[in-house]
Amino acid sequence: MTHLTQEALALAGGEPLAPMLMCPAWPPLNEETAQGLTEVYYGGNWSFNGPHEQAFARDFALQHGAKHGIFVINGTVSLQCALSVLEIGPDDEVIVPALTWLATAMAPYYLGAIPVFVDIDSTTLCLHPEKLEAAITNRTRAILLVHAYGSLADIDAIRAIAQRYNLRVIEDCAHAHGGKWNGRGVGSWGDIGSFSFQQSKVMTCGEGGICITNDDTLAELLYRSKHMGYALHDHARMPTSRPPTSLICHNFRATEFQATILHHQLKMLEQRIQVYNSNATRLTHYLEAIPGLRVQARGRLANPQSYYGFVVIFHDGPLASVSTEIILAALAAEGIKAGISTTYGPVYHHLLFNVPPAAYRIAVPGCPVAETLATKQAIVLAHQWLGADEQTIETLGAIFMKLVTHAGTLQKLKGVV
Numbered sequence: 001m002t003h004l005t006q007e008a009l010a011l012a013g014g015e016p017l018a019p020m021l022m023c024p025a026w027p028p029l030n031e032e033t034a035q036g037l038t039e040v041y042y043g044g045n046w047s048f049n050g051p052h053e054q055a056f057a058r059d060f061a062l063q064h065g066a067k068h069g070i071f072v073i074n075g076t077v078s079l080q081c082a083l084s085v086l087e088i089g090p091d092d093e094v095i096v097p098a099l100t101w102l103a104t105a106m107a108p109y110y111l112g113a114i115p116v117f118v119d120i121d122s123t124t125l126c127l128h129p130e131k132l133e134a135a136i137t138n139r140t141r142a143i144l145l146v147h148a149y150g151s152l153a154d155i156d157a158i159r160a161i162a163q164r165y166n167l168r169v170i171e172d173c174a175h176a177h178g179g180k181w182n183g184r185g186v187g188s189w190g191d192i193g194s195f196s197f198q199q200s201k202v203m204t205c206g207e208g209g210i211c212i213t214n215d216d217t218l219a220e221l222l223y224r225s226k227h228m229g230y231a232l233h234d235h236a237r238m239p240t241s242r243p244p245t246s247l248i249c250h251n252f253r254a255t256e257f258q259a260t261i262l263h264h265q266l267k268m269l270e271q272r273i274q275v276y277n278s279n280a281t282r283l284t285h286y287l288e289a290i291p292g293l294r295v296q297a298r299g300r301l302a303n304p305q306s307y308y309g310f311v312v313i314f315h316d317g318p319l320a321s322v323s324t325e326i327i328l329a330a331l332a333a334e335g336i337k338a339g340i341s342t343t344y345g346p347v348y349h350h351l352l353f354n355v356p357p358a359a360y361r362i363a364v365p366g367c368p369v370a371e372t373l374a375t376k377q378a379i380v381l382a383h384q385w386l387g388a389d390e391q392t393i394e395t396l397g398a399i400f401m402k403l404v405t406h407a408g409t410l411q412k413l414k415g416v417v
């Protein structure tokens with residue numbers, strides 16, 4: 001393979017290194033799930049805490065080390081419900097990492113609370129514990145941490161800080177299905193863990209989300225908050241008790257169809273994560289031998305590490321100053337045509353972030369790591385690449401090698417693409 005990396009870059013008119021390279025298909029399809037969906041369809045029991053929802057929510061929570069699972073329509077309202085049952089409201093500050101999807105910042109905003117953006121650690125790309133501590137004020141009520149891409153936030157350090165300042169901890173695990181910290185599932189370490197099942201996530205039913213918790217009272221409130229106030233064992237149109245007046249209740253109910261798809265996927269989750277871990281190790285091995293490249297560090301006590309994406313960082317050398325747009329174009333020309341993107345970048349620079357400046361805060365002294373390293377020097381391979389065969393993983397490594405070999409050419413292309 002090495003001789004191929006010497007050929008001219010495809011972006012500069014050379015032969016593509018791997019023109020036939022295929023990104024593994026997503027989402028996963030199987031006959032057994034299709035059969036299950038047909039049964040739900042003809043069964044006619046499509047919603048309202050049906051048997052599939054109950055079984056899935058219970059098993060998903062159990063697998064992540066929690067007693068309760070509350071299934072909802074997406075991973076944004078799951079965060080909103082989590083903050084709401086923890087009584088986060090107007091003028092409360094909620095600390096969020098600068099590098100994450102919009103949802104993490106919008107959830108506190110929906111409740112009138114103030115998202116406070118804190119910078120990330122340059123190795124894990126997750127919330128930086130010391131910078132977090134420095135951002136705490138007397139209005140801070142909660143830390144909404146994110147286990148981003150292929151790492152886990154430092155749960156121990158963050159929980160210790162939360163204890164010292166009497167803050168709540170919510171784990172946004174939208175990138176971390178099946179991941180474990182120090183032997184126990186992500187999402188079970190904070191007061192509440194939140195997951196998304198949107199199309200791109202490691203488990204998906206198109207749209208969906210779940211909250212998990214070990215706290216019986218929070219579980220009851222979460223259930224009521226997504227179910228228009230109904231208590232867990234109430235029958236449709238026959239509520240038996242009134243929800244607390246302080247609790248705003250919504251209809252965030254998902255259907256039996258979604259639960260059926262996810263319950264099948266849950267059975268394969270552990271094995272999927274295992275394959276992702278061995279391929280991530282293999283790819284890391286190839287990439288870290290290339291000068292100027294590194295990969296996002298795994299979570300300090302992650303085993304296994306879950307992967308929503310595999311982040312490659314051009315931290316040093318000639319590629320560090322080449323724009324991610326040119327790098328993505330060069331990778332596409334060599335054969336990595338799908339399942340690759342830039343990172344989200346800091347939320348407050350996102351095109352869709354329309355929150356007025358008075359309604360959020362960027363912690364002093366700003367978020368240079370999220371703005372520079374994560375935005376200008378990193379790209380993300382979607383998790384499904386980690387489900388590829390060994391040959392494909394080796395080819396991915398060779399393509400990155402080829403780019404670094406020709407970094408000088410890419411530098412000259414500045415502004416051309």
Ligand SMILES: *Cc1c(COP(=O)(O)O)cnc(C)c1O
Binds near residue numbers: 172196
């Ligand atoms: C996907 C995602 C969510 C939730 O998104 P939905 O599309 O509403 O399910 C929350 N946080 C992060 C970090 C995400 O990537």
